[in-house]
Amino acid sequence: MTIISVIITLVMIGIVAYLLTNKYNPQAVLLFSGLIMMAIALLMGYDLPAMKKSTGLGAFDLFAMITEILSDKGSKVGLMIMTIGGFVAYMRHIGASDALVYVSTKPLTYLRKTPYLAASCVIPIGQFLFMSTPSATGLGLLLMASIYPVLTKLGISKVSVVSVITACTVFDMGPASANTAQASHQVGLEAVDYFLHHQLPLTVPLTIVLMIVYFFVNKYYDKKEGLNDQEGEKNNGEFKVTAPLYYALLPVMPLLLLMVFSPTFDLFxxxxxxxxxxxxxxxxxxxxxxxxxxxxxxxxxxxSMKIFWEGMGRVFASVVTLIVCAQMFSKGLISLGFIDHLVDASQSAGFGFEGVSILMTTMIFLASMLMGSGNASFFSFGPLVPHIAAQLGGNKIGMILSMQLASSMGRATSPIAGVIIATSELAGISSFDLAKRNLIPLTVGLLSMFILKTVF
Structure with a gap:
């Protein structure tokens, strides 16, 4: 029975990966695969994951579990993510996001004599912007309109400029991030606490590593491919900001308020x-x-309040439903004994908790690369972390942190990711060329994360 459940689990994971890679609706794929696995588990005599209240019939429990997850996620982490979506939509509507990008990227004009250093400096600036505008594609398009013409006029190739722009989205972090909300919820931490005490200490040195690697990789390939002098953009158009520049404070105001009024600092x-x-x-x-x-x-x-509600609705339809369906997928894996089999195999191979953590992190990195979505891969496997940690007795926070960051790093190496396609099309380059340019720095970033985790 064990061998059969393992085979079924691996087949289902393979089918899910294939369907998601071929752009099938991720919510439908994850929901139906989870239901199918739980139905098979019932037929094999396995118990379903624990529920708050059973209907008394296994067939009905499958659907009652959807209701239970939707009720739990919709009223807690789901509501939080929806209000973030509404806020981001409203900030974009009034031009506050444009003002923030303009103010943040203005200092780069003082680095004209060192273009590749200027390009690398986009990464930490963009990462700060990403915490306030947690949409990879949205931020990518904003930076394409603002900083792309500046850097290309300095003689840097299009692919190098777009590579650092997409690198701004490789760490899905901050209290306004859906992945942060999901990760902190899984390990029972407040989003601000998770951000300040776990994300920042790891992502700050990783950002420095990426800046260095992108500097040398882009300079090397531009020289090797002879792109330095022939692709300088002649576009003299300026990034237009219609809102007052003091509006730049609005998108970062929630982050500031959350830190000032956080139990972490205990200021009052x-x-x-x-x-x-x-x-x-x-x-x-x-x-x-x-x-x-x-x-x-x-x-x-x-x-204009309608913009906020519509933003909430779009995020519910895209992100919150994805969380619910991914939770069903993870429960399907649990019902077929995926965690038990993974733990047993890891112990037999002598891996232990750290080995399993590296394995899961690498798997999510590759899954994001195949799917083109950091959310889909992380939401699918993130809920398994508490169960694995309970089995092996390891640090679940460290494990979920590395998995979360790997999901957004993998997305930037995927030629089918939204941010990669959108930015490459605007620049007139191949999304595959852009993904390949990102592969070396982000592979180094992934390995550096494994090393830094032992320190932090």
Whole structure:
């Protein structure tokens, strides 16, 4: 029975990977694969994962589990992610995101004499922007409109410029990130605590590593392929910002509020704590008030609230449903004994917890590369971490952190990822060439993460 369940599990994972790679709807693929695996588990006499309340019939429990997950995720991490989506949509609508990008990238113009250093400096600046604008494709397009013409006019090749722009999205981090929300929820931490004490200490040195590697890799390949002097962009158009520049503060305001009013710092007596959902709502209202003062049009300000609700709805349809369906997929794997088999195989091979952690992290990196989605791969396998840690007694925070970062790194090496396709099309280059240019730095980044994890 054990061998049969292992074969079925591997076949199902292979089918899921194939379907996702071929652009089948990820929610449908993950949901139906999870239901099929749990149905097979029932037929084989296995127990389904524990539920709060069973219907009394295994067939009905399959669907009751969807209801239970939707209720749990929708009211907790799902609501938080939806308000983030609404806030980001509203910031884009009023031009605050453009203002932030303009202000943040302006200092790069002072590095004209060292173009490849200027290009590498885009990475930490862009990473900061990514924490405030947690959409890889959205940020990529903003940077293509703002910093791409600046760097190409310095004589750097198109593929090198776009490579550092996409590198800004390789660490899905910060309290406004859906992956952060999911990861912190799985390990029972507040998003700010997870960000400050676990993400930052690891991603800061990793960002420095990437800056160095991208500097030498881009300079080497531009010289080798003779791209330095022949592809300088002659576009004299400037990045237009319609909003006042002080609007640049609005997208980072939630991050600042969450840190100031976090239990981590304990700055107030009695304590004042602020959760991500409340911070996003408060900052959206601040943005609306500023719009009213600027435009003096009450009807327009009231109408703009629709942008926020529509942003929430889009994120529910794309991200929250993906979390729910991925949870069903992970429960299907658990019901067929995937965790037990993985633990037994790892112990037989002498891996231990760290070995399993490296294996899962590498698997997610490759899955993101194949699927073109960091969310799909991380949401599929992230929920397994608490079960693996319980079996092997390891550090579940360290494991889920490396898996989370690997998912977004793998996305930037995928020629079918949204951010890779969108930016490469704007630059007029091949998405495969861009993915190949990112492969060496991000493989070095992945190996560096394994080394740095032993320190942090």
């Amino acid at each position: 007596e009695p304590p004042i704590t602020l959760d991500t959902t409340t911070a996003m709502l408060a900052c959206t209202i601040v943005g609306m008030v500023l719009e009213l003062i600027r435009k003096r049009d009450l009807k327009d300000m009231m109408s």
